Amino acid sequence: MVQNLDWLFPWRWSLRRLVVAGLLLLLLLSFFSIVRLELVVNGLFLGAIIALGAMGLTLVYGILKFAHIAHGDFMTWGAYIAFFLLGTLLPRLGLSGVGFGPFTFGPSLFLALPLTILALVAIAIILDRIIYQRLRRRGIGTVVIAMASLGVAIAMRGLVQVIWGGETEQYPRLSKPFYQLPMDVRIPPDGLFIAAVTIVLVLSLYLFLTRTKMGKAMRATSDNLDLARVSGIDTGKVVWWTWAVGAALAATAGVLLAIFQAQLYPIMGWRFLIPLFAAVILGGIGNPYGALAGALVIGVTSEVSTEWLNPTYKPAIAFAMMILTLLLRPRGLFGVRD
Amino acid sequence: MESVIGYITGYAIMATTYAVFSLGLNVHWGFTGLFNIGIAGFFALGAYTMALLTTPPPSPLFFEDFKFGGDLPSLIGIGDMWFIVALLAAGVACGLVALIIGILTLKLRDDYLAIATLGIAETVRLVFLNEKWLANGSKGLYRIPKFLGDLVAPQNYDYLYLGVAIIVLLIIYLAVERVIKSPWGRVLKAIREDEMTAAASGKNVFSFKLQSFILGSTIMGIGGALYAQHVRFVSPETFDPLLATFVIWAMLMAGGSGNNKGAILGAFLVWGIWTGTQFLPGFLSDPNFRFVMIGVLIVAVILLRPRGILGEEKRVSRHVDETRGAASPEA
Numbered sequence: 001m002v003q004n005l006d007w008l009f010p011w012r013w014s015l016r017r018l019v020v021a022g023l024l025l026l027l028l029l030s031f032f033s034i035v036r037l038e039l040v041v042n043g044l045f046l047g048a049i050i051a052l053g054a055m056g057l058t059l060v061y062g063i064l065k066f067a068h069i070a071h072g073d074f075m076t077w078g079a080y081i082a083f084f085l086l087g088t089l090l091p092r093l094g095l096s097g098v099g100f101g102p103f104t105f106g107p108s109l110f111l112a113l114p115l116t117i118l119a120l121v122a123i124a125i126i127l128d129r130i131i132y133q134r135l136r137r138r139g140i141g142t143v144v145i146a147m148a149s150l151g152v153a154i155a156m157r158g159l160v161q162v163i164w165g166g167e168t169e170q171y172p173r174l175s176k177p178f179y180q181l182p183m184d185v186r187i188p189p190d191g192l193f194i195a196a197v198t199i200v201l202v203l204s205l206y207l208f209l210t211r212t213k214m215g216k217a218m219r220a221t222s223d224n225l226d227l228a229r230v231s232g233i234d235t236g237k238v239v240w241w242t243w244a245v246g247a248a249l250a251a252t253a254g255v256l257l258a259i260f261q262a263q264l265y266p267i268m269g270w271r272f273l274i275p276l277f278a279a280v281i282l283g284g285i286g287n288p289y290g291a292l293a294g295a296l297v298i299g300v301t302s303e304v305s306t307e308w309l310n311p312t313y314k315p316a317i318a319f320a321m322m323i324l325t326l327l328l329r330p331r332g333l334f335g336v337r338d
Numbered sequence: 339m340e341s342v343i344g345y346i347t348g349y350a351i352m353a354t355t356y357a358v359f360s361l362g363l364n365v366h367w368g369f370t371g372l373f374n375i376g377i378a379g380f381f382a383l384g385a386y387t388m389a390l391l392t393t394p395p396p397s398p399l400f401f402e403d404f405k406f407g408g409d410l411p412s413l414i415g416i417g418d419m420w421f422i423v424a425l426l427a428a429g430v431a432c433g434l435v436a437l438i439i440g441i442l443t444l445k446l447r448d449d450y451l452a453i454a455t456l457g458i459a460e461t462v463r464l465v466f467l468n469e470k471w472l473a474n475g476s477k478g479l480y481r482i483p484k485f486l487g488d489l490v491a492p493q494n495y496d497y498l499y500l501g502v503a504i505i506v507l508l509i510i511y512l513a514v515e516r517v518i519k520s521p522w523g524r525v526l527k528a529i530r531e532d533e534m535t536a537a538a539s540g541k542n543v544f545s546f547k548l549q550s551f552i553l554g555s556t557i558m559g560i561g562g563a564l565y566a567q568h569v570r571f572v573s574p575e576t577f578d579p580l581l582a583t584f585v586i587w588a589m590l591m592a593g594g595s596g597n598n599k600g601a602i603l604g605a606f607l608v609w610g611i612w613t614g615t616q617f618l619p620g621f622l623s624d625p626n627f628r629f630v631m632i633g634v635l636i637v638a639v640i641l642l643r644p645r646g647i648l649g650e651e652k653r654v655s656r657h658v659d660e661t662r663g664a665a666s667p668e669a
Contacts (some may be wrong), residue, residue, distance in 0.1 A: 009504075066449070067449040067453065068450060069375070098476060107653075131637055132640065134641060135640070137405070138643075140640075142449070143373050143448050143449060145450075145642060146373065146449055146452065146639050147587075147636070147640065150375060150587065150636065151632075151633045151634070151635070151637040152633060152637060153633070154629055154630075154632055154636070155633025155637070156633070157629060158626055158628070158629025158630035158631075158633060161626035161629065162621070162626045162627050162630060174629065265556065274453075274456060274460055276456050277453045277456075277457075278457075281450070285447075287580050297381060305392070310359070310468045312464055313468065314459040315457075315461075315464070316464050318457075319461055322453070322457065323442060323454070323457070326442055326450065327442065327453075330446055330498075
């Protein structure tokens with residue numbers, strides 16, 4: 001009888017075993033003060049923001065079959081639309097104020113965030129109508145569509161610079177002290193908001209994909225486009241919903257990133273593209289829960305790496321993780337084979 | 339008048355340099371269908387290789403932090419041979435990086451290469467920015483010697499360098515034309531059109547893609563070195579993906595991917611638009627507006643004229659005409 005020696009090879013492990021092993025390793029390291037637990041916690045916040053972007057990106061990737069390179073710039077647009085609302089429009093309407101409850105931002109954010117989402121969803125659907133839909137109908141290869149999205153990415157960022165200028169901006173905010181938790185963990189004042197929004201959106205996405213007809217249609221289309229079409233699924237509608245979900249998540253990710261970093265600048269989304277794609281590939285293309293797991297892994301790893309490396313190397317760490325995944329598990333952590 | 343000629347010469351040098359990149363990208367995208375969006379990385383690597391190999395060792399007089407300056411000019415005495423050595427070294431450096439990236443990603447989905455090149459470009463930029471011992475960090479390298487600097491007066495040097503750049507471009511152009519029209523080049527086009535058919539015809543698709551990726555990246559490395567020698571200053575900020583990657587994509591797409599003449603034409607045309615818009619009135623001269631135009635240009639070419647201005651020659655082999663006559667243009 002051949003013994004199963006899989007446990008000797010970590011890259012063959014199941015996802016559950018990998019995650020448990022990773023968590024144990026981190027706990028062990030922080031117990032011996034090799035890694036500060038604070039970095040792990042902050043990495044989870046960063047991972048949550050990556051996750052929102054990456055889940056949308058992986059849905060677009062899985063259903064429309066192309067690498068949507070403008071996804072980072074969707075996030076930038078989300079951040080800037082909210083900046084316009086929070087900094088210019090809403091104060092003029094008398095809705096201003098900062099330091100709402102325990103947070104740095106004002107109550108107007110709860111109005112600005114849904115409006116931002118709506119605006120970005122509209123932008124995404126319009127872009128699909130005038131660009132991507134035509135290319136799809138012509139039966140053009142997905143790489144060319146990806147290239148068109150590269151053009152869109154450049155134009156979108158250029159527009160941000162034309163409209164808002166290239167400087168670093170900030171939402172109206174009131175500085176608040178960090179929360180002090182045991183074991184020297186400090187949590188940024190908006191951390192709880194970021195965590196709450198992410199949890200709500202992840203749960204809604206889960207319910208949407210598993211309980212609604214459209215969500216099931218999206219999953220079916222992602223699995224097999226032709227099969228979905230012959231079983232009577234309106235793939236045109238699926239495409240609309242895919243953009244809507246992707247753009248809504250990207251807009252939220254952009255706003256949360258601007259809050260988390262306490263600044264926004266035109267290239268923020270483009271710089272975020274590497275962690276986004278790393279999370280998507282880590283989780284397996286088309287798998288939103290995989291992207292969530294991948295994003296948390298990327299977030300924690302790149303944050304913990306700042307213990308030894310210059311913090312600017314974070315994107316390079318995400319890139320290294322991605323290369324490692326491609327080497328060991330090209331289909332992602334979940335390891336589904338075609 | 340002097341200044342106008344000077345301006346045009348400066349424009350022509352940069353356009354020629356970009357044409358080299360456009361040719362390299364044409365090998366990747368135009369002939370093989372490889373999606374490289376990390377041109378900025380190869381640009382930086384080529385330029386830094388040239389700079390590091392030729393700069394004299396660091397001197398405390400200049401408050402320089404880097405540890406190694408190749409100082410090739412004093413090592414290689416014969417004329418200004420060091421220029422050619424450094425140019426080739428830049429190509430080799432990029433070729434090696436392409437080899438590693440290619441082995442990792444070319445067996446996987448098409449678009450993994452795009453994501454990997456994006457990552458390598460950012461990593462290269464971060465390394466040059468952070469590792470002061472390697473390349474002087476954000477201060478950059480600014481003591482790159484002048485190739486054939488003793489030959490002409492400094493105010494006339496640009497004319498000489500334009501000649502050098504054109505010669506390099508011409509050599510690369512002829513070389514690429516030659517390999518693309520060879521059986522090797524036809525395999526690349528076959529892979530671009532249909533990988534499965536190429537594989538079924540007994541061609542090792544992975545190996546051909548890898549060779550094409552290395553060739554194009556080597557050309558980009560030479561382009562980077564050509565650039566470094568022109569401005570004789572490199573810093574991590576120079577190689578923003580905005581300029582280095584996207585403009586070159588716009589050049590190839592506009593000129594006509596799959597056509598080397600188109601690649602060169604596109605470089606001169608787009609660089610002309612790029613530098614020319616500064617003379618436009620109002621917000622049109624806003625440098626940020628150029629990025630919008632570059633992006634719109636790429637999308638518009640894909641939507642309206644996928645073949646670009648010149649487009650690819652339909653003819654696969656000149657023997658087709660000889661055997662069949664002009665009767666079947668589709669052949």
